[in-house]
Amino acid sequence: MMRRMLLAVCMFGMLAIGSASCSSAGGRNREGYPVPEFVLTYAENQPEDYPTTKGAYRFAELVYEKTGGKVEIQVSAAGVLGEEQSTIEQMRFGGIDFARVSLSSLSDFVPGMNVLQMPYLYTDTEHMWHILEGEIGDRFLDSLDGFGLVALSWYDAGARNFYSAKKPIETLEDMKGMRVRVQESELMKAVVEALGASAVPMAYDEVYSALEKGSIDAAENNWPSYESMRHYEVAPYYTVDEHTRVPEMQLVSEATWKKLPEEYHEIIRQCARESAAYERKLWAERIQESEERVRDAGCQVIELSAEEKDRFREAMLPIYGEYCSDYMDIIEEILEAGKQ
Numbered sequence: 121m122m123r124r125m126l127l128a129v130c131m132f133g134m135l136a137i138g139s140a141s142c143s144s145a146g147g148r149n150r151e152g153y154p155v156p157e158f159v160l161t162y163a164e165n166q167p168e169d170y171p172t173t174k175g176a177y178r179f180a181e182l183v184y185e186k187t188g189g190k191v192e193i194q195v196s197a198a199g200v201l202g203e204e205q206s207t208i209e210q211m212r213f214g215g216i217d218f219a220r221v222s223l224s225s226l227s228d229f230v231p232g233m234n235v236l237q238m239p240y241l242y243t244d245t246e247h248m249w250h251i252l253e254g255e256i257g258d259r260f261l262d263s264l265d266g267f268g269l270v271a272l273s274w275y276d277a278g279a280r281n282f283y284s285a286k287k288p289i290e291t292l293e294d295m296k297g298m299r300v301r302v303q304e305s306e307l308m309k310a311v312v313e314a315l316g317a318s319a320v321p322m323a324y325d326e327v328y329s330a331l332e333k334g335s336i337d338a339a340e341n342n343w344p345s346y347e348s349m350r351h352y353e354v355a356p357y358y359t360v361d362e363h364t365r366v367p368e369m370q371l372v373s374e375a376t377w378k379k380l381p382e383e384y385h386e387i388i389r390q391c392a393r394e395s396a397a398y399e400r401k402l403w404a405e406r407i408q409e410s411e412e413r414v415r416d417a418g419c420q421v422i423e424l425s426a427e428e429k430d431r432f433r434e435a436m437l438p439i440y441g442e443y444c445s446d447y448m449d450i451i452e453e454i455l456e457a458g459k460q
């Protein structure tokens with residue numbers, strides 16, 4: 121953690137110099153638009169054609185238009201600005217202005233966020249969106265006070281499933297002893313360990329080569345990540361167990377937020393919400409496309425039986441007590457809403 125903090129501080133120094141020169145140079149203005157007053161960075165760790173990246177570009181475009189060209193947001197995709205944890209650290213110091221991140225990465229900084237990504241919490245996508253778009257979702261968007269971050273909107277990231285390199289995961293027993301890559305999140309470590317596997321926390325961009333080299337046996341992610349990061353090439357067995365649905369957030373650094381005139385705040389929030397609706401539409405389409413692509417590539421897709429899924433669910437139940445004991449009322453409210 122200390123090493124990361126130092127790195128974040130150094131990166132902040134470098135970026136601060138970079139963005140100052142960028143702004144004082146006035147950014148680039150399009151024909152008919154003024155020279156931007158603010159040229160801001162946006163970090164995205166997914167590839168260019170991924171739904172969240174397209175959402176980011178839409179967001180930047182909307183903000184540019186609606187501020188009359190005064191605010192230019194430059195999106196850097198494919199993790200060019202660093203992996204998610206370091207992006208969040210840099211944002212807390214104002215070194216990166218905007219980002220889209222997974223709640224798993226955020227929850228080691230903001231532990232309350234674990235609540236919204238507990239295993240088997242949502243019955244389906246509709247249930248998750250009902251919660252995120254309701255009063256509970258709003259409360260969590262407002263819960264970043266004191267962390268140096270401001271939440272703008274929710275993005276979809278579907279359900280996560282396990283996938284393995286050498287042998288398919290068909291039963292709970294198959295998980296035993298497997299080395300499974302997880303996000304750098306205590307909760308996700310606990311999820312995998314509850315199934316009898318050993319958790320290997322690792323950044324997203326390292327997963328392909330770890331699977332290829334055999335330093336891990338399996339990983340877990342949604343269909344579009346599995347497909348677009350080409351993990352299916354090195355881990356051809358995809359088990360649809362849907363153990364978690366991990367929402368994603370568009371964030372802005374609080375330092376940047378304070379620098380921006382109030383008149384832009386509502387515009388930016390509105391553009392974030394519009395881009396989120398767009399991302400959600402793209403997401404639904406991409407899930408299907410990704411599934412088709414990996415099936416066509418010859419991957420084996422394993423649907424867990426209902427009984428086996430129940431065994432996975434039961435094995436993970438103790439984690440609720442460990443991670444959410446202070447939030448049991450919200451958990452119950454969410455579970456109750458899923459029954460309707």
Ligand code: GCU
Pocket residue numbers: 165166204220221222277303323324340341342345368
């Ligand atoms: C998803 C998510 C990424 C995250 C990744 C991971 O793909 O969209 O933001 O980094 O999971 O497993 O690390």
